[in-house]
Amino acid sequence: MSEKKDSLLLKIILLDNILTVQLVLMSPAFAASAKKPWLCAAVFALLFLGCRTGLYLLSAKKRNIFYKTADFLHAPIISAAAALFFMTPRDSLVCGATVLLSELILALINGRIRVSDINPALRIIAECISACILSMAMLGLRF
Amino acid sequence: MDRSPVSLSVAPAPHVRKSVSPDYSAFDLLIALLPALIIGVLSFGARAAVLAAVGAVCAWLFSAIAGLIKKSPAWSDASSAMTGLLLAMLLPANAPIFIPALGAFVAVIVVRELTGGASKNIFNPAMAAVIFILLVFPDMMNDLPSPRSSLEWFGDAPNFYVNHLSGFWAALSGKGPASIGTVCPAALIAGGVYLLMRKVSDRKITASCLATAFILPACFVSLNDALLGIINGPLIFTVLFLASDPVTSPVTSAGKIIYGVGLGFLAVIIKNMGVYSDGAGFALLLMNTLVWFIDLKLVPKLGRIIDFFADLAALAAAGFKKRFRREVKE
Numbered sequence: 001m002s003e004k005k006d007s008l009l010l011k012i013i014l015l016d017n018i019l020t021v022q023l024v025l026m027s028p029a030f031a032a033s034a035k036k037p038w039l040c041a042a043v044f045a046l047l048f049l050g051c052r053t054g055l056y057l058l059s060a061k062k063r064n065i066f067y068k069t070a071d072f073l074h075a076p077i078i079s080a081a082a083a084l085f086f087m088t089p090r091d092s093l094v095c096g097a098t099v100l101l102s103e104l105i106l107a108l109i110n111g112r113i114r115v116s117d118i119n120p121a122l123r124i125i126a127e128c129i130s131a132c133i134l135s136m137a138m139l140g141l142r143f
Numbered sequence: 144m145d146r147s148p149v150s151l152s153v154a155p156a157p158h159v160r161k162s163v164s165p166d167y168s169a170f171d172l173l174i175a176l177l178p179a180l181i182i183g184v185l186s187f188g189a190r191a192a193v194l195a196a197v198g199a200v201c202a203w204l205f206s207a208i209a210g211l212i213k214k215s216p217a218w219s220d221a222s223s224a225m226t227g228l229l230l231a232m233l234l235p236a237n238a239p240i241f242i243p244a245l246g247a248f249v250a251v252i253v254v255r256e257l258t259g260g261a262s263k264n265i266f267n268p269a270m271a272a273v274i275f276i277l278l279v280f281p282d283m284m285n286d287l288p289s290p291r292s293s294l295e296w297f298g299d300a301p302n303f304y305v306n307h308l309s310g311f312w313a314a315l316s317g318k319g320p321a322s323i324g325t326v327c328p329a330a331l332i333a334g335g336v337y338l339l340m341r342k343v344s345d346r347k348i349t350a351s352c353l354a355t356a357f358i359l360p361a362c363f364v365s366l367n368d369a370l371l372g373i374i375n376g377p378l379i380f381t382v383l384f385l386a387s388d389p390v391t392s393p394v395t396s397a398g399k400i401i402y403g404v405g406l407g408f409l410a411v412i413i414k415n416m417g418v419y420s421d422g423a424g425f426a427l428l429l430m431n432t433l434v435w436f437i438d439l440k441l442v443p444k445l446g447r448i449i450d451f452f453a454d455l456a457a458l459a460a461a462g463f464k465k466r467f468r469r470e471v472k473e
Binding site (some may be wrong): 065105125126129133134136139140141 | 254258
């Protein structure tokens with residue numbers, strides 16, 4: 001029973017994070033400046049999906065501080081690595097910093113959504129929309 | 144000891160402490176927008192009026208449909224119509240007719256209703272819709288038409304301005320390419336002053352934002368650029384008409400100042416260093432995301448210091464006013 005619960009929780013967290021954060025958040029910004037946008041978007045999607053799945057599978061049994069920190073930091077690191085693959089070291093640093101900032105802000109938004117009395121069924125939609133709007137706002141920070 | 148339970152009323156923003164309804168504020172907003180809207184229609188023709196009407200009507204309709212689905216119809220929701228009008232005024236006059244309708248859908252259904260409904264939305268609906276349209280149709284949004292003829296509503300400027308600030312005066316009277324509502328910053332300022340007097344716009348947010356948007360370029364670029372910067376149409380529009388939205392701005396006094404400073408700072412940075420010509424919209428959305436953090440985390444730590452300086456400024460202003468009156472009497 002406990003394993004089933006864990007599995008369900010895992011799926012929910014996975015879906016939540018995949019839908020909410022990075023795929024929608026950063027791929028448009030990078031795809032816009034890459035030579036082959038579709039390839040860039042595909043690599044990003046695979047990297048994020050693979051890393052998140054791996055991380056959750058590894059840490060499902062042991063939810064500790066390390067898991068939370070890794071959850072928070074892996075996206076900036078992968079973004080920086082992917083940007084390095086496509087662009088310059090300077091771009092890579094900027095990408096990492098931008099994604100880290102997005103993660104921080106998104107955590108704040110999600111916190112606010114959770115404290116409000118929004119219908120729980122709509123919460124995941126609200127988080128996705130917030131992530132999309134935040135990604136639009138972050139595009140303004142392209143210097 | 145009396146241990147009777149205390150009755151606490153918990154409700155989302157806006158926390159209005161006087162007998163005004165959102166529709167009443169919307170009426171004030173409409174009055175404040177009228178000068179800019181009229182000049183926009185005179186400058187760009189009837190098409191500007193059609194776009195504004197489509198935006199307002201569609202936003203009202205979408206709000207009514209959402210109300211029906213939620214089984215709480217609000218047929219007299221004037222604030223939704225204002226959202227549509229606001230976003231239409233930030234569009235270029237040559238935009239296709241479906242654009243304000245699309246913007247109204249994004250603003251009312253996606254940004255407002257799907258994130259919790261009225262008074263629970265995190266982002267300003269009108270500005271989020273405008274940024275969405277800017278990113279989806281960049282060519283259309285960057286192709287701003289010029290007004291039909293130079294507007295000379297204010298006649299010749301005083302010699303002082305002509306000699307020193309001719310660019311400033313030209314920008315204030317509105318002669319360059321702009322969207323419908325931002326073609327004449329002077330009209331926006333007039334409407335903004337009305338809103339400030341009616342206390343619909345917040346003085347702290349407005350003053351701190353404009354002061355930051357002036358001081359930064361004045362220190363690092365030039366005084367003329369700083370003056371031109373603060374009468375930039377989109378910035379004025381954002382600060383006076385959108386930033387003080389009670390749902391998406393802080394409720395604490397110190398929080399409002401932090402919010403205004405952050406808005407001004409980001410707007411200047413994005414405008415001067417970013418790839419977009421105007422940074423106020425992006426800055427507003429970014430600051431909207433931080434409202435919760437400012438009110439609950441930052442203000443308890445920095446609030447006392449900011450309140451001290453705010454009190455100091457208020458005291459200095461009161462002293463200056465008293466001295467000015469005395470000198471006038473003498």
